[in-house]
Each structure stands twice: as structure tokens, then as C-alpha cells.
Amino acid sequence: MAEVNTSDSGGGTGGKKGKHQKKRAKKSSTKIDMTPMVDLAFLLLTFFMLTTTFSKPQVMELTMPIKDKNVDSTKIKNSLALTVILSDHNKIYYYGGEFKDTTQLHTTDYSKDGIRKILLARNKFVLDSISIISKEHDNKQITDAQFEDYKAKAQGSRDALFVLVKPDSLAKYGNVVDMFDELSICNVQKYALVNLYPGEKEKIKNYKPN
Numbered sequence: 001m002a003e004v005n006t007s008d009s010g011g012g013t014g015g016k017k018g019k020h021q022k023k024r025a026k027k028s029s030t031k032i033d034m035t036p037m038v039d040l041a042f043l044l045l046t047f048f049m050l051t052t053t054f055s056k057p058q059v060m061e062l063t064m065p066i067k068d069k070n071v072d073s074t075k076i077k078n079s080l081a082l083t084v085i086l087s088d089h090n091k092i093y094y095y096g097g098e099f100k101d102t103t104q105l106h107t108t109d110y111s112k113d114g115i116r117k118i119l120l121a122r123n124k125f126v127l128d129s130i131s132i133i134s135k136e137h138d139n140k141q142i143t144d145a146q147f148e149d150y151k152a153k154a155q156g157s158r159d160a161l162f163v164l165v166k167p168d169s170l171a172k173y174g175n176v177v178d179m180f181d182e183l184s185i186c187n188v189q190k191y192a193l194v195n196l197y198p199g200e201k202e203k204i205k206n207y208k209p210n
Contacts, residue, residue: 082122082163084115085200086179088170093204094118105203110178119186123161126187129154155189163191168204 078097085093092115093105108114137147167176183191
């Protein structure tokens with residue numbers, strides 16, 4: 001038992017007490033039991049340790065290009081290919097289809113009326129397909145598992161938008177994260193993080209708005 005003891009044996013001088021000397025009251029010993037406080041501290045510590053949720057590391061899935069030359073790459077329609085180039089000051093350059101010397105760059109930003117509006121317009125097939133199965137799911141015509149399966153097939157279909165994300169040397173890490181967030185919001189699951197072409201760098205360097 002943890003205790004704090006304080007005691008006073010009382011004052012006074014030895015020998016005979018004088019006639020006019022006052023008698024001092026005898027003080028009793030004070031005991032403070034610290035055991036309940038210690039028990040409470042350990043109970044609180046145990047409670048917080050058991051109820052605390054440890055933060056899990058967040059993982060972002062990235063699709064990297066295949067380097068094997070023996071693997072035949074499936075050609076994507078120009079209408080389904082979109083290249084976005086992330087640069088400084090939250091600026092996004094983009095163009096559709098295959099890059100050529102005559103390719104014209106356009107600029108936008110990360111607002112809902114910026115790159116999100118462009119992604120939604122170009123990914124219309126997938127969004128329309130998901131809208132149909134969402135109504136069936138809401139009406140209990142298909143199960144949750146079937147809904148997720150149909151959704152994944154729509155997002156991975158040949159008619160789904162494919163986005164090439166190309167950050168330049170001036171882009172920030174937060175710009176890349178924001179771009180992948182926009183892809184997720186717009187149900188774009190076919191994308192890859194790749195490097196810029198030399199021609200694209202030259203286009204950005206000499207870019208002039210229309």
C-alpha cells in the first residue's frame with residue numbers, strides 16, 4: 001500500500017514546565033492512501049491502449065508501362081486516349097490521341113470545372129454503364145457482388161478512357177496525388193504514370209495560349 005505519512009510529535013522543552021507555559025495540542029498522524037490513484041492511472045492507460053486505432057499506411061496503386069519488347073501492346077483509339085502533363089503552379093497541359101508535331105496543347109486546372117469536367121466528358125461510356133447498373137442495384141435487381149463485378153468490367157472495357165499521367169520536373173508530389181484522386185472520382189481505372197517525350201517538353205517550353 002502506498003502511503004504518505006506526516007507526523008508531529010509536538011513541541012516543548014524538556015524538564016519542568018513553567019507555570020505560564022501553554023500546552024500544545026497533540027497532532028495526529030495523517031495518512032494518504034495513493035493506491036486508488038495508481039490503479040486509476042493504470043486502468044486509463046490500459047483503456048486508451050486498447051481503444052486506440054493505429055493509422056495504417058495508405059497505398060496508391062500505379063500502373064507502370066511494360067518494358068518487355070516482346071509483349072505486343074494493344075493500340076488504343078485516339079478518341080479514348082488522353083495525356084495530362086502536370087506542371088508547376090497547379091497547371092495541367094493535356095491533349096487527346098497520339099502525340100505528333102502538330103499536336104496542340106490545352107491547359108486547365110484541378111477544379112471541378114477543370115480536369116474533372118474533361119474526364120467526365122471523355123469517360124461517358126463508363127459513366128453511363130455504371131449509371132444503368134446502379135439503378136438495378138438500387139432496385140435490388142442485382143446483388144452487391146454483381147454490381148462490383150459489372151462496374152469493374154465497365155471500367156476495364158475497351159471503350160473506357162485511358163489516361164497517361166506525365167508529371168514534369170516542376171510538378172509537386174501533391175499534384176500527382178490530386179490527379180489520381182480526380183481519376184478515381186471520374187471512375188477512370190485505366191491509367192499509367194509515364195515520362196514525358198522530348199517533343200512534349202519542347203511544346204510546354206514554347207506554349208502559347210490560343
